[in-house]
Amino acid sequence: MYVFSSSCVHVNPTFYPCSSKSSSLSTSVSSSSCRAFRPTGSSYFRSIRWSYGVNWKSPITLKAHIRASLATPLNLNSFNRKLVTMASENPFNGILTSLPKPEGGEFGKYYSLPALNDPRIDKLPYSIRILLESAIRNCDNFQVKKEDVEKIIDWENTSPKLAEIPFKPARVLLQDFTGVPAVVDLACMRDAMNKLGSDADKINPLVPVDLVIDHSVQVDVARSENAVQANMELEFQRNKERFAFLKWGSNAFRNMLVVPPGSGIVHQVNLEYLGRVVFKREGLLYPDSVVGTDSHTTMIDGLGVAGWGVGGIEAEATMLGQPMSMVLPGVVGFKLSGKLCNGVTATDLVLTVTQMLRKHGVVGKFVEFYGDGMAELSLADRATIANMSPEYGATMGFFPVDHVTLQYLKLTGRSDDTVAMIEAYLRANNMFVDYNEPQHEKVYTSCLYLDLADVEPCVSGPKRPHDRVPLKEMKSDWHSCLENKVGFKGFAVPKDAQEKVVKFSFQGQDAELKHGSVVIAAITSCTNTSNPSVMLGAALVAKKACDLGLQVKPWVKTSLAPGSGVVTKYLLQSGLQKYLNQQGFHIVGYGCTTCIGNSGDLDESVSSAISENDIVAAAVLSGNRNFEGRVHPLTRANYLASPPLVVAYALAGTVDIDFEKEPIGVGKDGKNVYFRDIWPSTEEIAEVVQSSVLPDMFKNTYEAITKGNNMWNQLSVPAAKLYSWDPSSTYIHEPPYFKDMTMAPPGPHGVKDAYCLLNFGDSITTDHISPAGSIHKDSPAAKYLNERGVDRRDFNSYGSRRGNDEIMARGTFANIRIVNKLLNGEVGPKTIHVPTGEKLSVFDAAMKYKSAGQDTIILAGAEYGSGSSRDWAAKGPMLL
Secondary structure: OEEEEOOOEEEOOOOOOOOOHHHOOOOOOOOOOOOOEEEOOOOOOOOOOOOOOOOOOOHHHHHHHHHHHOOOOOOHHHHHHHHHHHOOOOOOHHHEEEEEOOOOOEEEEEEOOHHHOOHHHHHOOHHHHHHHHHHHHOOOOOOOOHHHHHHHHOHHHHHHHOOEEEEOOOEEEEEHHHHHHHHHHHHHHHHHHHHOOOOHHHOOOOOOEEEEOOOOOOOOOOOOOOHHHHHHHHHHHHHHHHHHHHHHHHHHOOOEEEEOOOOEOHHHHHHHHHOOOEEEEOOEEEEOEEEEOOHHHHHHHHHOOEEEEOOHHHHHHHHOOOOEEEEOOOEEEEEEEOOOOOOOOHHHHHHHHHHHHHHHOOOOOEEEEEOHHHHHOOHHHHHHHHHOHHHHOOOEEEOOEOHHHHHHHHHOOOOHHHHHHHHHHHHHOOOEOOOOOOOOOOOOOEEEEEEHHHOOOEEEOOOOOOOEEEHHHHHHHHHHHHHOOOEOOEOOOOHHHOOOEEEEEEOOEEEEEEOOEEEEEEEOOHHHHOOHHHHHHHHHHHHHHHHHOOOOOOOOEEEEOOOEHHHHHHHHHHOOHHHHHHOOOOEOOOOOOHHHOOOOOOOHHHHHHHHHHOOOOEEEEOOOOOOOOOOOOOOOEEEEOOHHHHHHHHHHOEOOOOOOOOOOEEOOOOOEEOHHHHOOOHHHHHHHHHHHOOHHHHHHHHHOHHHOOHHHHOOOOOOOOOOOOOOOOOOOOOOOOOOOOOOOOOOOOOOOOOEEEEEOOOOOOHHHHOOOOEOOOOOHHHHHHHHOOOOHHHOOEOHHHOOOHHHHHHHOOOOOOOEOHHHOOOEOOEEEEOOOOEEEEHHHHHHHHHHOOOOEEEEEOOOOOOOOOHHHHHHHHHHO
């Protein structure tokens, strides 16, 4: 299958070497609007310098690549001999410099940028300097050439020309949704090596890999003191196979650390614990950098670590030692000045920045923040902004290391010696920003400016994270959304139905819903739960509401999912957790929950009231994604908001409210309570943060993080280097990519007389292509599970079953809100089988075409494939 997008042509990935027909499709296409011819969702891999999946330490895997790339016959024995000599000594060893310790001795050696004596380097953005150092350190005139180094030094002139460079990140970060299929691929690569008579143990990550299990916990139990334990027990019941597989992988593969479930959200754990800032390996110092199989890997940019999300295929190539081929990016300088006004949160700031950058256009670019306003932002505030880089479209939103960074490193338990090494190295290599010293003028591709005082309270929604709505305009915007035609800002509710009230019984109590009623209020997501100011701010809102006698309605599903155990410690230290509990915001688990669709079921009475009366129900969450169908199938309106606003909207019970003029509720004294009565001041929040967030909390939390918990430790796994596939497993399945693999790939074949399987408009994201949320009871994936004796309550989510290609093929384009033009306005994961005119599920139609030997294509508009989960957004269509 092929995907044709108006912004570019997307072709499914080919693993080398492979003889499977389903993974060898290719075609030659030209398009005036297409600058790159690339696999779906990948970065600009235009160079054929080296291809995916090739282990350059293995001459066997090199054979197929060479045969596929070169038209002339090749003497492989001769090539193997030449391979040893092609990689020469690093031509930059002359600038390898000792970094002395103040008390004597040395921290280590490093490649010194100042020693190049090139004035162009002083003008480079800090983010580009990290690419430069990596190229210099890895330069062998084979994978990384001296000419690549010159391209980066001359960034001001080469970047506009879309120059291509190799980049070798220092490490790889995985979460379990995307980590499981990556480990599955590595396991089946080992099988392939074994079948071809080679050493399977050669398949190992060559760079450090950190995998945090955080995407599997669901909010099955909420509003309960026992919610954490109950949800974790259910998590292990559902995911025992997956967890055992990952535990096997952590033992079978070298360089792989697995952080057990219940520890926290991957990006918060990365920020507080895994992030090195500066690596020291075998006496060599160099900047930390990371690619991750989650788009919000960019959160680490707030710590001054260059990091961004990639597809699983790219991550696996990086693990196996391959450089990433990337276009040398432009860098947008974003100057901050002033200070946030009283009561304005970091969430308000990031939603404002997101809207500005989306409007400016930063796709494929780095954004680098600078200016006097940086001193007013805590590192947690910076991480909040960096986290939402995917939502504003940038590859990363980078904050160079300064004194604020060093203070945070000490707060989070990094040793004094480590922090001293980090500061000394970055200062010596001109990668540290000291705002007390004169600043060299940097050159940027373009610039934006924001006075922090201009930021106002806001939310974003109801269907996209960059559709910012000032809080004071929320009520009018909501009414416009009700009236507007169906679209990103519209639900097309008839005028006479907009005030409809549905009365029902909730657990014996009288209840009612209207359009805009809040049925999910979730404090969730790495974007905000890593920030003590907004988390403690939410707790203060809950306390003030309790003191005034306000109470969240019991049919609102409330939850609190911290990103690490540190959050629980400071909430308890502050004495404020009990007020969150009183409002129903009990802790439900440590991981991604509502933000990725792991919201759990609504009460049946609430679900029936919504679905039977076509109510446009709302979710309010402190997340980073709110695409329709992602948060929950029954919440058509989904708003991103700060944690304090989540509590406020839960108390109000509706998004159809003007917080400036209308009361939230009636207090215990019979008087109206307004938003201003429960909203804490910036000074109140700062005081609680200062007294409650302590360094020992981080040390104690992370000293025990890899020890796991009883349920994890009781998992028994084999010690074998090859995985024993269970054909009856519905979680882990041997994929077809390397089956029947031969030493020579089969070569390409053309597309002829293809039928259109799907016809899309713009903005078909990875959430549409390969949803991570719940498996609908009437879907092909549900049918597959039912046929194998899996009860509906145990379906789990698509994301949790990404280790099974049979499930994922059936889940491709299974988003319940997807719009296919072939259906003439009908919404859902169906299509028309053109030869017969039948309306079928996408999977069933694709299989019908395939059984008849007919090729298929997909037509799509701009921004096809944007978002995370890009490995299955590529693999899924390929399997169809």
